Amino acid sequence: MRYELYYWPTIQGRGEFVRLALEDAGADYEDVGNQADAGITEISYYLEGQATVRPPFAPPFLKAGETVVSHVANILQFLGPRLALVPDDEQSRLWAHGLQLTLTDFVAEIHDVHHPLGASLYYEDQQAEARQRAALFLDERLPKFLGYFEQVLELNPESEACLVGVAHSYVDLSLFQVVSGLRYAFPRAMARHEEAFARVSELARRVAERPSIAAYLASSRRLPFNESGVFRHYPELDTD
Amino acid sequence: MRYELYYWPTIQGRGEFVRLALEDAGADYEDVGNQADAGITEISYYLEGQATVRPPFAPPFLKAGETVVSHVANILQFLGPRLALVPDDEQSRLWAHGLQLTLTDFVAEIHDVHHPLGASLYYEDQQAEARQRAALFLDERLPKFLGYFEQVLELNPESEACLVGVAHSYVDLSLFQVVSGLRYAFPRAMARHEEAFARVSELARRVAERPSIAAYLASSRRLPFNESGVFRHYPELDTD
Structure with a gap:
């Protein structure tokens, strides 16, 4: 199975929680937003209901064959058994x-x-x-x-x-x-x-x-944290 | 199956999303927080890890036999098939x-x-x-x-x-x-x-x-909205 992750480019954001699971398991996946020039356009097709009659509210969402799953926790619950990242019971x-x-x-x-x-x-x-x-x-x-x-x-x-x-x-x-x-x-x-x-x-x-996470963190696929994502370093907000 | 809903008394809050599913299906359930004087104490036993080694972070949580499920969306996902409130596929x-x-x-x-x-x-x-x-x-x-x-x-x-x-x-x-x-x-x-x-x-x-919802809404089990819950009427926040 080749998974397609749809998430905004240039930030880790909420997409990173999905990337880490895919990377940890060595899964075959395409990071649509970061791979193609047309990534944002493709995301928009889904959000606007042109690509599916079940449009996600927001990225990240995952495509697995014909299945589209949105929200990080829902995606990870879907991937968990498939990537052996959750117990069976x-x-x-x-x-x-x-x-x-x-x-x-x-x-x-x-x-x-x-x-x-x-x-x-x-x-x-x-x-x-x-x-x-x-x-x-x-x-x-x-x-x-x-x-x-x-x-x-x-x-x-x-x-x-x-x-x-x-x-x-x-x-x-x-x-x-x-x-x-x-x-x-x-x-x-x-x-x-x-x-x-x-x-x-x-x-x-x-x-x-x-090993798989260390390799990922050292790769160019791991985008750096920055002040456009969820975790932002504004020194004036940090206190001893 | 008798379900036990654990949620704070006196407010609809997030517990109400679970109540509505249970009421709609006519399920047998106990609203622990609102039923017993000791309701809050019982909730605390769970949150503090005395009643379970898998403590919820916060109410609402649902007990079904030995299974404890927390978070509204997780509870509804669990109840959906059991109460015929979601399709099969x-x-x-x-x-x-x-x-x-x-x-x-x-x-x-x-x-x-x-x-x-x-x-x-x-x-x-x-x-x-x-x-x-x-x-x-x-x-x-x-x-x-x-x-x-x-x-x-x-x-x-x-x-x-x-x-x-x-x-x-x-x-x-x-x-x-x-x-x-x-x-x-x-x-x-x-x-x-x-x-x-x-x-x-x-x-x-x-x-x-x-019918089941209309009956519930007319009953004393439906707590009124108030200014301690999620939905609060502060006229100064409302605009034309």
Whole structure:
């Protein structure tokens, strides 16, 4: 199966959670938005209902044969069994999907730190509000979310090294991506917080060392973090 | 199967999307948070990892036998086949789940209109920012989301009366709830916008007339909207 990932070019964004799963598994895929000059046009055909009568609301979406799947968590739930990135039993799959949806919520909050009033306004036009939201986010929400994943690792009776059961899963890849993005966006706050979440840090370290992930991270396919994506480094929002 | 819904008492909140599916299907369920004095304590046991080694991040979560499922979209995906509220084929289920996840994003944006800086601050302490966010939300985001669901109904080759295939599904119930909540929170803005989305309005009307839903809405189990839930009526945020 050759998968087609449809996502905006030049940013990691939410598409990166899907890329990491495809790369980890060595899957055959085309990154449509980044490959072709016509990538954005192709994405638009889907969003506008010209390419399908079941249009996605927004990228990322994945095409697998005739199947179109949208939303990161839905895509990863679809890919998980096909790429051997989730256990077989239904309870573990429901659990993995629930964890992924918690990461979805976390990512939305991370995005809204730099856009508290709305995504259509420039950051510069909501910088004062962003500072207020960032202070609350870094003091309350960031430790709450990271603390939750630390608790999940601690309580996992099968392993402290992965979130779901005994083996690496797509949720581990996504948590790695969130930790990487937070270190980029908020290096000072993460230096302050991360030692309280040693299991999460250790998981991120192990994911980065997986041969397929290490190779991907060193490749040109891994776009750098930048100030157009979800995780943005604005020093004025970061605090000790 | 007797289902147990765990959600905060006294508000519709995100639990309402699950309640509507259970009520529509006439399922046997206990609304734990609203039934027992000890409801909040029971919820806490789950969140703190005392009742399960796989703790949910937040309510709502559903218990079905030994299975615990968290996040509205995950719960509805789990219940859909069991309550005959989603078609049988995989593509339709992926599509339904994607639509539900778009509603999840919409609901999060609706919530953040009254809490743009953070959920831990009182509304009164972020009222000026809420006004700015509300103006952008009502001008841009509300028509974008409602327009998307209007497009989905228009493009559905099997029916204009429901979102997925030819029959009523859990996604229709959730869209009804969002429309109801928006009418409560922003009556003036909805009066302005709704005529552009006639199919969405018609779907909401039909859902409300389903016998099991009409009976539920008339019962004391349907908590009134209030200013502690997701959909809050603050007149100063509503505009013509």
